[in-house]
Amino acid sequence: xxxxxxxxxxxxxxxxxxxxxxxxxxxxxxxxxxxxxxxxxxxxxxxxxxxxxxxxxxxxxxxxxxxxxxxxxxxxxxxxxxxxxxxxxxxxxxxxxxxxxxxxxxxxxxxxxxxxxxxxxxxxxxxxxxxxxxxxxxxxxxxxxxxxxxxxxxxxxxxxxxxxxxxxxxxxxxxxxxxxxxxxxxxxxxxxxxxxxxxxxxxxxxxxxxxxxxxxxxxxxxxxxxxxxxxxxxxxxxxxxxxxxxxxxxxxxxxxxxxxxxxxxxxxxxxxxxxxxxxxxxxxxxxxxxxxxxxxxxxx
Numbered sequence: 326x327x328x329x330x331x332x333x334x335x336x337x338x339x340x341x342x343x344x345x346x347x348x349x350x351x352x353x354x355x356x357x358x359x360x361x362x363x364x365x366x367x368x369x370x371x372x373x374x375x376x377x378x379x380x381x382x383x384x385x386x387x388x389x390x391x392x393x394x395x396x397x398x399x400x401x402x403x404x405x406x407x408x409x410x411x412x413x414x415x416x417x418x419x420x421x422x423x424x425x426x427x428x429x430x431x432x433x434x435x436x437x438x439x440x441x442x443x444x445x446x447x448x449x450x451x452x453x454x455x456x457x458x459x460x461x462x463x464x465x466x467x468x469x470x471x472x473x474x475x476x477x478x479x480x481x482x483x484x485x486x487x488x489x490x491x492x493x494x495x496x497x498x499x500x501x502x503x504x505x506x507x508x509x510x511x512x513x514x515x516x517x518x519x520x521x522x523x524x525x526x527x528x529x530x531x532x533x534x535x536x537x538x539x540x541x542x543x544x545x546x547x548x549x550x551x552x553x554x555x556x557x558x559x560x561x562x563x564x565x566x567x568x569x570x571x572x573x574x575x576x577x578x579x580x581x582x583x584x585x586x587x588x589x590x591x592x593x594x595x596x597x598x599x600x601x602x603x604x605x606x607x608x609x610x611x612x613x614x615x616x617x618x619x620x621x622x623x624x625x
Contacts, residue, residue: 335384338587338612341540341594343387343459343514344493346417350587351612352387353380353605354544354598355401356394368600370399376605377408381416383609389517389542389596391421391463392447402451410453419459419515419542420448421497423478424466435466438481445482445490460485461495461517464503468519468545475503476510483511495542501529508537515540515594521548522585522624523563535590542594546586547579563624570620580607584614585624 394401465471520543
């Protein structure tokens with residue numbers, strides 16, 4: 326890339342309003358801070374703290390986390406609290422509630438509406454804040470979408486917003502119909518669903534959020550195939566197209582995937598996660614990568 330990856334600010338992709346909060350469209354996802362099962366060795370605590378501090382130095386002012394992002398060694402919320410307090414006035418921390426998780430890492434029964442306050446308060450305590458900027462109702466256990474009405478659960482979070490514990494509400498892992506239902510229950514400022522160049526199933530929700538002025542925040546935007554999975558002919562063709570665009574910009578394929586995501590609308594944000602400082606620099610630099618109409622057409 327022509328942009329220096331050591332200095333490229335997260336603001337290069339522009340900003341978006343989450344209600345009354347202004348955020349740079351290039352954010353940071355905290356899930357990987359504590360390490361992932363496939364990591365060759367556990368990430369150091371000091372390294373994770375350094376990544377968070379560097380992200381803020383690069384202009385990141387939207388961090389996505391949750392109390393259920395933890396390993397036996399560390400918690401993403403605790404790392405954020407340790408690294409970034411006292412918090413900058415413009416820093417927005419988004420978290421998620423819904424799925425329960427035991428301290429051994431096992432996912433438990435999904436929270437009832439009356440149990441959501443306890444989860445919200447757990448995030449408040451761990452982050453060391455008086456209230457939460459943005460809370461997503463994360464629907465379902467896994468990455469696949471779950472059916473059913475979300476009105477009662479979202480209504481419970483709306484009550485907590487009225488009580489001052491939450492500033493803004495979002496929904497995550499929802500269908501288009503569930504989003505429409507949510508908009509009748511309470512103001513929703515963001516939707517966080519799985520989406521990316523390799524996973525276009527939510528194109529309709531990207532369009533729907535844009536129509537309503539709601540942010541669309543994809544997770545796993547850079548994810549391709551599972552480790553060891555053989556590519557189909559279509560997937561290989563897409564990989565080849567991404568590699569060609571990356572070469573033209575002196576960028577990495579991951580940077581191209583991030584840039585493509587940000588090109589899907591001014592309301593689309595990015596929250597790439599990493600525990601590696603070099604990858605953090607590359608991810609934030611993708612905020613400056615501009616793809617041509619021909620390149621976007623080729624990738625589509």
